[in-house]
Amino acid sequence: MGGRVLSVASECVPLVKTGGLADVVGALPAALAVTGWDMRVLLPCYRALKAQTAGWPVVWEEGDLWGGPGRVLAGTVAGVPVLLLDAPHLFDRDGGPYSSLQGEHPDNAIRFAALSWIAAQIAREGLADWKPDVLHAHDWQAGLAPAYLAYHGNGGCKSVLTIHNIAFQGWAPGHMLGILRLPGHAFHTDALEYYGGISSLKGGLVTADWITTVSPSYAAELMRPEFGMGLQGVLAARGPVVSGILNGVDTSVWNPGAEEPPFGPKSLAGKVSARASLCQEFGLDVPGPLAIVVSRLTDQKGIDLLPAVVPDFVLGGGGLIVLGSGDPGMEAAMRNLAARFPGRVAVRIGYDESLSHRLFAGADAVLVPSRFEPCGLTQMYGLRYGTLPVVSLVDGLADTVIGANPATLAAGAATGITFHPVDTLAFGQALTQLLVLYRQPKLWAKLRSNAMAHPVGWETSAAAYAALYERLTG
Ligand code: ADP
Ligand code: GLC
Numbered sequence: 001m002g003g004r005v006l007s008v009a010s011e012c013v014p015l016v017k018t019g020g021l022a023d024v025v026g027a028l029p030a031a032l033a034v035t036g037w038d039m040r041v042l043l044p045c046y047r048a049l050k051a052q053t054a055g056w057p058v059v060w061e062e063g064d065l066w067g068g069p070g071r072v073l074a075g076t077v078a079g080v081p082v083l084l085l086d087a088p089h090l091f092d093r094d095g096g097p098y099s100s101l102q103g104e105h106p107d108n109a110i111r112f113a114a115l116s117w118i119a120a121q122i123a124r125e126g127l128a129d130w131k132p133d134v135l136h137a138h139d140w141q142a143g144l145a146p147a148y149l150a151y152h153g154n155g156g157c158k159s160v161l162t163i164h165n166i167a168f169q170g171w172a173p174g175h176m177l178g179i180l181r182l183p184g185h186a187f188h189t190d191a192l193e194y195y196g197g198i199s200s201l202k203g204g205l206v207t208a209d210w211i212t213t214v215s216p217s218y219a220a221e222l223m224r225p226e227f228g229m230g231l232q233g234v235l236a237a238r239g240p241v242v243s244g245i246l247n248g249v250d251t252s253v254w255n256p257g258a259e260e261p262p263f264g265p266k267s268l269a270g271k272v273s274a275r276a277s278l279c280q281e282f283g284l285d286v287p288g289p290l291a292i293v294v295s296r297l298t299d300q301k302g303i304d305l306l307p308a309v310v311p312d313f314v315l316g317g318g319g320l321i322v323l324g325s326g327d328p329g330m331e332a333a334m335r336n337l338a339a340r341f342p343g344r345v346a347v348r349i350g351y352d353e354s355l356s357h358r359l360f361a362g363a364d365a366v367l368v369p370s371r372f373e374p375c376g377l378t379q380m381y382g383l384r385y386g387t388l389p390v391v392s393l394v395d396g397l398a399d400t401v402i403g404a405n406p407a408t409l410a411a412g413a414a415t416g417i418t419f420h421p422v423d424t425l426a427f428g429q430a431l432t433q434l435l436v437l438y439r440q441p442k443l444w445a446k447l448r449s450n451a452m453a454h455p456v457g458w459e460t461s462a463a464a465y466a467a468l469y470e471r472l473t474g
Pocket of ligand 2: 373
């Protein structure tokens with residue numbers, strides 16, 4: 001069996017990344033190849049990507065793509081087969097994928113409608129030598145792709161929409177319906193209409209042949225008002241075609257055996273020396289557990305809880321290094337913590353892939369106090385690196401970490417520390433538990449080896465995607 005899948009997204013490692021979406025989109029083609037599914041990834045050709053496309057063949061041309069022509073260039077980057085939508089009037093500009101220093105790009109609705117339009121065209125008609133069996137759209141940026149297939153014909157191609165984060169819904173004013181090449185009857189509460197406008201995510205949710213979320217718990221949570229963020233009813237109505245498939249981690253990228261110095265479950269000397277180097281680099285002297293945070297600094301991630309819980313953690317012997325950027329208020333709060341606790345707390349504001357590897361290698365624990373977390377990747381890096389995850393018991397975090405308690409400790413199953421509800425009281429208790437467990441070397445070693453033995457690779461989930469594609473096309 002097997003077949004062809006056109007994956008459509010706004011981010012893909014190693015080309016462009018603002019979060020875990022990019023990691024997942026970039027890892028899936030190789031993970032699926034072993035199942036017999038040939039996946040290519042369609043992305044916008046942002047300004048920074050243009051230089052890489054020299055000599056790439058043009059495989060699709062579109063004369064009128066909302067104010068200018070578009071063409072699709074095909075190539076392979078770090079083993080990922082990619083199709084880049086080159087439409088300079090939409091994507092050749094300053095800033096990131098969604099915004100510049102002036103704020104959000106004002107034409108985002110059109111930019112990503114164009115991506116989705118081209119995806120649907122290729123899915124429906126096929127390239128000269130490659131006709132997809134399945135179009136796999138990711139998040140709101142690709143949400144209109146299943147809708148275009150549904151409203152303009154699918155040419156036999158099935159569609160899957162994966163929700164990585166329902167907080168981002170891609171809203172545009174209602175008068176743009178025709179501009180976005182959507183039919184009048186789509187402006188209906190049972191279709192794309194959303195609070196008087198158009199939601200491209202909702203467009204995908206109501207039209208895709210199947211919907212997945214990035215963890216099983218998130219699928220269930222999204223049908224509840226607390227987590228569905230307005231779309232809970234839409235999800236619930238489509239319940240029979242919604243399923244959760246947990247993300248994996250690219251274990252060739254996140255590999256303790258490839259860090260400097262290397263280490264593994266049976267040889268932890270490299271981890272001990274990585275910890276010493278980190279402490280030296282950041283000027284820290286930490287008698288207890290050294291914790292890290294590697295995260296976007298946003299409300300979703302519960303970063304605002306840190307100032308209330310870190311003082312007691314530090315008093316108890318703990319230390320903390322924060323790597324992240326985002327909300328200016330949270331960045332300032334992190335800098336304040338570092339200033340209050342020199343030698344124990346350090347902060348690096350910014351995005352630094354190589355530092356993030358050194359942090360996971362050298363730290364004892366990674367803190368992920370998210371209010372909601374569709375899947376989350378850093379707790380899985382923590383498992384693989386023996387850097388115990390301390391996580392709130394929500395969505396994907398609950399699906400990946402087994403919290404230490406009398407039952408899981410007795411069963412020898414615990415892989416981290418979990419807490420709920422997501423507040424400073426429960427988070428503070430979890431950090432106290434971390435201090436206590438760290439003081440018991442035998443127990444700590446057992447937890448760490450459980451964590452490192454926990455499978456976080458793509459094998460199981462890639463097989464689940466392959467089975468879904470088979471079911472849809474079979
Ligand atoms: P989200 O996609 O919601 O941000 P995930 O946990 O799924 O959360 O993925 C976040 C990804 O971004 C991980 O690969 C994480 O290591 C990375 N990351 C986040 N912030 C930083 C940072 N400041 N520097 C380096 N990597 C970061
Ligand atoms: C989103 C979610 C995160 C998930 C990632 C990849 O950014 O916030 O939980 O891991 O997508 O699916």
